[in-house]
Amino acid sequence: MHIYDFITDSFQYKLKHKAANAIPFENILGAYQTEFFEAFSQLNSADDPANLHPTLKGDQHAVKWLADLTTLVVADKPILLDLFKDIREVYDIFLRGNHLSAITYLHNLLDKYDLLDESYPDLLGGFLRGRFYDPSKRDDILHEYFYQHIPFTQRHLIKRQRFSFSGQPLLYAGQSLLSVYYELGAESLDDENIAVSLLAFNHFAKLHFGNGWEKIKSRSRIYDISNAIYETINGTFFKMRELNIPIPPIDGGPGFPKEKVLRDFRKLILSHCCTFRRKIFTRYDENKKKNIEVDMHFVEEYVLPQLLTEAVRLHKYNGIIYPSTKFVDKKITVAGDWQSNIYTTNLAMFTEYNKPVGGRVPLVDQDLFTVLEIDILDFKNLTKGNFTIKKLSLLDVHRLAEELVKSIREQQKLMHDRIPVTEAGSHIWTALYHIEKKVLLYQKMEVDGKAYLDWLAGKMEIIYLFRYFRYINGQFQKIFIKELQQTDEEERKAKQASSH
Numbered sequence: 001m002h003i004y005d006f007i008t009d010s011f012q013y014k015l016k017h018k019a020a021n022a023i024p025f026e027n028i029l030g031a032y033q034t035e036f037f038e039a040f041s042q043l044n045s046a047d048d049p050a051n052l053h054p055t056l057k058g059d060q061h062a063v064k065w066l067a068d069l070t071t072l073v074v075a076d077k078p079i080l081l082d083l084f085k086d087i088r089e090v091y092d093i094f095l096r097g098n099h100l101s102a103i104t105y106l107h108n109l110l111d112k113y114d115l116l117d118e119s120y121p122d123l124l125g126g127f128l129r130g131r132f133y134d135p136s137k138r139d140d141i142l143h144e145y146f147y148q149h150i151p152f153t154q155r156h157l158i159k160r161q162r163f164s165f166s167g168q169p170l171l172y173a174g175q176s177l178l179s180v181y182y183e184l185g186a187e188s189l190d191d192e193n194i195a196v197s198l199l200a201f202n203h204f205a206k207l208h209f210g211n212g213w214e215k216i217k218s219r220s221r222i223y224d225i226s227n228a229i230y231e232t233i234n235g236t237f238f239k240m241r242e243l244n245i246p247i248p249p250i251d252g253g254p255g256f257p258k259e260k261v262l263r264d265f266r267k268l269i270l271s272h273c274c275t276f277r278r279k280i281f282t283r284y285d286e287n288k289k290k291n292i293e294v295d296m297h298f299v300e301e302y303v304l305p306q307l308l309t310e311a312v313r314l315h316k317y318n319g320i321i322y323p324s325t326k327f328v329d330k331k332i333t334v335a336g337d338w339q340s341n342i343y344t345t346n347l348a349m350f351t352e353y354n355k356p357v358g359g360r361v362p363l364v365d366q367d368l369f370t371v372l373e374i375d376i377l378d379f380k381n382l383t384k385g386n387f388t389i390k391k392l393s394l395l396d397v398h399r400l401a402e403e404l405v406k407s408i409r410e411q412q413k414l415m416h417d418r419i420p421v422t423e424a425g426s427h428i429w430t431a432l433y434h435i436e437k438k439v440l441l442y443q444k445m446e447v448d449g450k451a452y453l454d455w456l457a458g459k460m461e462i463i464y465l466f467r468y469f470r471y472i473n474g475q476f477q478k479i480f481i482k483e484l485q486q487t488d489e490e491e492r493k494a495k496q497a498s499s500h
Helices: 003-007 009-019 025-040 060-075 077-095 099-112 152-157 177-184 228-242 258-273 300-314 394-418 423-443 456-479 481-499
Strands: 126-132 170-174 194-201 207-210 212-215 222-224 282-285 290-293 319-323 332-334 345-350 372-376 445-447
Touching: 003 009, 003 060, 003 228, 009 025, 009 258, 025 077, 025 258, 025 300, 060 077, 060 228, 060 258, 077 099, 077 258, 077 300, 099 300, 126 177, 126 456, 170 177, 177 194, 177 345, 177 456, 194 456, 228 258, 300 319, 300 345, 372 456, 394 423, 394 456, 394 481, 423 445, 423 456, 456 481
Parallel strands: 222 319
Antiparallel strands: 126 170, 126 194, 170 345, 194 372, 207 212, 282 290, 319 345, 332 445
């Protein structure tokens, strides 16, 4: 088996599906470990990768990189076995009633296996948040509060979720509207009773202008358990080919240090142990004459991710990026040159409770919404030309997408030509790349046999991505105003000199 096929989420979910019969969950974890290493023992870099794009199959640098990855992880097998064993021990400690000890064990495990790093900047882009609303209740879906986390004064309404315990408000958002709709359980991507907002991740939140830009506080330390190796191969490699940059070998430079590659592979195990699909139990309702879902008091698949939340909080992280479990068995195809799972990831941002001031309990974590700025469009009334948004043709949406990609590339050229390399500039560049990556993906994506951009969700997402691009461009203009003014002046003087 080729390692590229092994690391795909679809293959790992097949292994987890096989393991799911070995109930209860502690046995499922053991069965998954067995399935994992049975397939792992068959890794062979000489095998033909069934799922790898032909372009990368024909790139000798990519082929060499994947062969080196195979050698690296096979040599790491004793560590991987211990990691599985320790993850299972965390769950066993919890079952024995030692909640705090389980968190401490997992906290130390992250250090022990070198699993602590931060999300790539390009993953911290524009997130989307959606909520069902009932028009008859007159919810104010154009107000920011509708998209904030559940108020601290209503903690009694907060049920357990995959990465949060009951009563603990987290702010959940999706990397795509596709993920948002699936997480909400929408019956159709054309559902009009879902209100949507953009959460624009502001890398420069709480900055002030003194002697340059000074960072006061940030919530950008995010723990990422998405499939980083898969994204590297399908995103970074194709970008390098586009820029005519040879793919460097593992440990051949700053791009792919051995420690980072190993860490990403180990985190793949942690991620899949935290993303088993929740078992759903039903009972027959005599009044409704159908089976309805039973609200379970204990969800065993949620234990590890909830403990992980507490462990990474102790490590001073501000949130978690994780793959959604709602894409299993979905009919999604991408006909483009490269694949990506970026649209399947979600964000869970931790909230910080502020003490009451003057006896008044704060409703929400206000500081959080300086990092994630809420942008809301009224899609019911938003029109383009003579058409409402939902009636935009697929051709119209594709033209909008192409205009957005063109604008991004013009902005990137401007930065390349006129702006020195800085940390702020790097954030801007990766944010632009993040938007471009999504748009190029969506232009080639079909969901249930229909172009994603022909669904209402896809149309809304492209418009919000355009809004996010303008937001990023506004940051760029503000931060680099001196550099832009200086180059404008230099160009003016050069024109004057050439005219004499």
